Amino acid sequence: MRVQVDMSKCQAYGLCAEEAPDVFELDEWGYPELTDDGAVPDGQAPRVERAVGACPAQAIRATN
Numbered sequence: 485m486r487v488q489v490d491m492s493k494c495q496a497y498g499l500c501a502e503e504a505p506d507v508f509e510l511d512e513w514g515y516p517e518l519t520d521d522g523a524v525p526d527g528q529a530p531r532v533e534r535a536v537g538a539c540p541a542q543a544i545r546a547t548n
């Protein structure tokens with residue numbers, strides 16, 4: 485799985501980092517930075533799916 489964040493939609497709510505802290509790290513303004521260039525480690529996919537659902541801005545896209 486790979487994950488992308490549409491930064492034109494992201495509103496820095498930070499819920500992605502709460503759901504999947506090993507994949508999303510927030511910068512000093514609360515915007516997510518993807519670890520490992522968006523590659524989702526094995527076992528993290530369920531957390532990323534929850535992040536996709538939790539994002540109020542619908543800014544996260546995950547592809548297999």
Ligand code: SF4
Nearest residue numbers: 494495497498500539
């Ligand atoms: S949950 Fe969505 S809007 Fe909030 S920081 Fe993450 S990607 Fe951005």
